Amino acid sequence: MAAGGKIMTETVRTGGCQCGAVRFRIRGALGRPSICHCRMCQKQFGSFFGALVTVPKDGVEWVREEPSYFQSSVNIDRGFCARCGTPLTYRQPGGLEIAIGAFDDRSDLAPQIQINYAARLPWVEKIFDAPVHDDPDYYTRQESIISFQHPDHENGQLAAAGPEIMSSELRTLYPEIEAYESGMLDVGDGNQVYWERSGTRGAKPAVFLHGGPGGTISPKHRRLFDPKLYDVILFDQRGCGKSTPNASLEANTTWHLVADIERLRDMCGFDKWLVFGGSWGSTLALAYAETHPERVSELVVRGIYTLTRAELEWYYQFGVSEMFPDKWERFLAPIPEAERGDMMAAYRKRLVGSDRKAQVEAARAWSLWEGETITLLPDPETSSRFGEDDYAVAFARIENHYFVHAGWLEEGQLLRDAFKLKDIPGTIVHGRYDMPCPARCAWALHKAWPKADFHLIEGAGHAYSEPGILDRLIRATDRFAGK
Structure with missing residues (x-):
């Protein structure tokens, strides 16, 4: 770990959305991983909080499509895949953060700080005290599922055809209209x-x-x-x-x-x-x-x-x-x-x-x-x-x-x-x-x-x-x- 909480890396990091239409490569040191409890991050991720890490300003390469963006507030844009809806980025004048879950390898991206802690859900600290579901047959069934999700590595392809999101047709002109x-x-x-x-x-x-x-x-x-x-x-x-x-x-x-x-x-x-x-x-x-x-x-x-x-x-x-x-x-x-x-x-x-x-x-x-x-x-x-x-x-x-x-x-x-x-x-x-x-x-x-x-x-x-x-x-x- 470098000074200032940066994660040093000599390797190229990759990641992307669920369907693979949006993929990225990152070179350089990442910033400090964090979780944010604000209501906007909860809404963006559909979860208890948003988990993000700051990426180098000039070190991000979008290798396929780029995210689409929704302006959630003044100076703040939140990125997502327009095809499958995966939440991906948080963009503000000071830089860009990418969702930790979007990285192919997330093993060293443990959050180091909590943002907007006062806005946290009152029970969020107790979620891992809940009982663990332990049914061997359930996990066997999970392993047999045919996945259409893009794998956690580059393969040069979008996710396999199957879900509606990948078979959607290209948009074209609206019907003829007179002035x-x-x-x-x-x-x-x-x-x-x-x-x-x-x-x-x-x-x-x-x-x-x-x-x-x-x-x-x-x-x-x-x-x-x-x-x-x-x-x-x-x-x-x-x-x-x-x-x-x-x-x-x-x-x-x-x-x-x-x-x-x-x-x-x-x-x-x-x-x-x-x-x-x-x-x-x-x-x-x-x-x-x-x-x-x-x-x-x-x-x-x-x-x-x-x-x-x-x-x-x-x-x-x-x-x-x-x-x-x-x-x-x-x-x-x-x-x-x-x-x-x-x-x-x-x-x-x-x-x-x-x-x-x-x-x-x-x-x-x-x-x-x-x-x-x-x-x-x-x-x-x-x-x-x-x-x-x-x-x-x-x-x-x-x-x-x-x-x-x-x-x-x-x-x-x-x-x-x-x-x-x-x-x-x-x-x-x-x-x-x-x-x-x-x-x-x-x-x-x-x-x-x-x-x-x-x-x-x-x-x-x-x-x-x-x-x-x-x-x-x-x-x-x-x-x-x-x-």
Whole structure:
């Protein structure tokens, strides 16, 4: 035992939940094991007290899924497995504690101190004075039970199929729904923004921010929210979709869009709302939340893009080109070899030029490069729209316009200012094999905004429609609606 009650260990400690969906590895010295008698720990563990041990701040690795969290009080979150319900963690600003019972080896984790002793149940000290059940036949029957629990060691698998918790299907979109209201909002500078509202008037407010920049909203986006529990605003950003003038670059920057979001909130009379954004929508959501944190009740972001120079060059200069050499060759085709040292600048010259034929050729190549690299596996339904001339021109012109100007953000600004999100509950969802948006940036946001749940989805790319990503997004909107 080390000074200060720490348990020294040179070995890696492992553990996890009952079904095995959440597993952890810990390196470094553990803090002092304890039991807490407070009512919240009794409720969390469904027991007489909670038994926990502090873990090293940077020594915990979640090797499969991460816990889901319930905020039990100000600054306190309690983690559990969303699949089987096992209570796992106690998270507060000073650090993280993990349930002693979740460790594979608990033999040296005897509690050394009792917390909130005055709140203990009056009979708790006498529980081990009760008679011992001594029936040999009972224990023989117990040994014959077929267990579906994950073993107390790593085996690379979830618990065997059998219980309902392991056979549950991935969540998917809610049924089709029509907008109950829509209109055009004059945002100034000659711009009219199309908006629509779906769900239930007066229910939990939310705003959906589409991707791109240059994309558009879709009827499917309405279905990311339970229509009985949400009142959702969706809108086409400046120059996009039904907003006018189409494909316009005038008065069209990140900060114009942040102001538009505030105009929409004010139009609806909402004090706060849940903000949901994916891909470029995550960039815009972060910019808005860091500018107006007092207006954000929760933040759900997917496919994290912080718009740094490294991210832009990874996708448009060198990086993803190595993963998709055939598609990259088609992306290079409209650009003479002499101009390929700066692909974004070379495309801009054609996208804002007066030669319509060259503009459409460049727009289609730019747009299809994205449409064909955002899913883990080829998905013609997802990529087909990117090849339509009108859509491609608006998409490519606006996206290139934003990226050439680095989104009018200072380098690293969104991660630098992530501390402004500290009091906002949230969820981060990112595909492990997201090509446009490197997972490193999602991980960095997770570290900078620890209050948010973080889900790195194995076997997934970038698109929100990929099953594992969609499942987590639906679970997030359900949870924040209290479902």
